[in-house]
Amino acid sequence: MTQKRSLLGRIGIFIAFVFLQNLSTIGLQVEVLIGRPLSEFTYALVVSVIFLAVMVYFIKYYQGQLQEYNPRDFGENLSFKGKVGWIILTVVGIYAFLILVSPLLPQGTAENQQVVNQMFANHVLGVTLYGAVLGPIIEELLYRGIFMNFFWNQKGRLYDVLAVLSSGVIFGLLHEPQLSLYLVVYAAIGVFLGMLYLKTKDIRCNMIAHILYNGITFLVMFQTL
Template identity: 30%
Template sequence: MSYIRRQALRIGAFILLLIAYLTNSILLEFATKYAGKNVPLADQFIGAMLISAAAILILYTWLYQRQLKRYNPRRLGHWAFNRHRIGQLLMFFMLMLAVQVGWSQLIIHHLLPIPSNQSALNGQIRQLPFWNMAYGVAIAPVFEEYLFRGFFFNFFFSKNSLTSNVLGVLVSGLIFGYLHTMSFSVTTLFYASLGWVLAGAYLYFKDIRYSIALHFLNNLWAVI
């Protein structure tokens, strides 16, 4: 199989996995839309979202583990949580927090606009508080880490070399930022910066559970 064909298949597979996640999030958007108008219909969308989220999680986990069994030069896997590693994880979180605080100061001083993604999320939380907060804090981090760290590196930057690691971090962060803004703007750099920290944590800890935990802490901080 030629290199171009392999890459095309990988891009197609990544897009399909991304579509599965986006479709799941759309179900929550519909539930939010009908929350104050048609409660039974909103409940049905929530039920569909939860069932499909469970199915997607099973698929992501199975495929990710299958990929690592086939080719895993970085020795990615499950590494025990201990006091030292938790301390290091908190240092990564402090770095993400510094990015958020610095960006918020630029917004407060009217040097940058409020991210439209955050404004939309705030509106959804007001309409359907529990499920939007639960999704943003507990479900989205898992799916996004599998997509933008796990699958992305396995598909496109699987070699354990300095060039592959650096390019993988940069590109995954940019894609992460773009998909949060759906445009190229200065706000894209904000989300890309968070993506770069998450990608760095993924490669540093060699365990996707750590980047998921870091993403969870970041999103939790954003909604409290």
């Protein structure tokens, strides 16, 4: 069972998952790998196949975790009753936070966003599918679902706080792997999403909130085309 694995074993497996997620992003550089440009449709198809495969694998592993050991009853209530409001509140909360801290941020764009902007300019469809849909689903499965059940799968306020904060920090480091104010911003977004997961106990709510947040960002990016 998940709770019976050694801490070192759990850390090793989680690092392997993070490596797999990062390795899969090589699909976004498929043109560099094969040495020739692809059509918009072909590029989107390659990106979709790669990330869908990773997504399905993470879904199966996450479901297996919950079957083995699930003291918090994650995924037990499949009804969206009472959850939609929390999804909307989370997205609004993230954007309100960003508005408040934006005057404190250095001029320019975070390195992660710069990379996305560059790829978006070359392949709108494929990068939008990844950034607005597939990426958020994979990240929520890994950094909320799998992570919290690996390391903080016991009931208690202390475990809740540690789960939310640690998942937020790791999520921040994924997007900004250096000490900066952007790291704080991404970590805070992860905290918002962590609180949503603990509140609704439904990873689908996290996926929807993350897709909404990223989707709005991509709508803004479309205006730059």
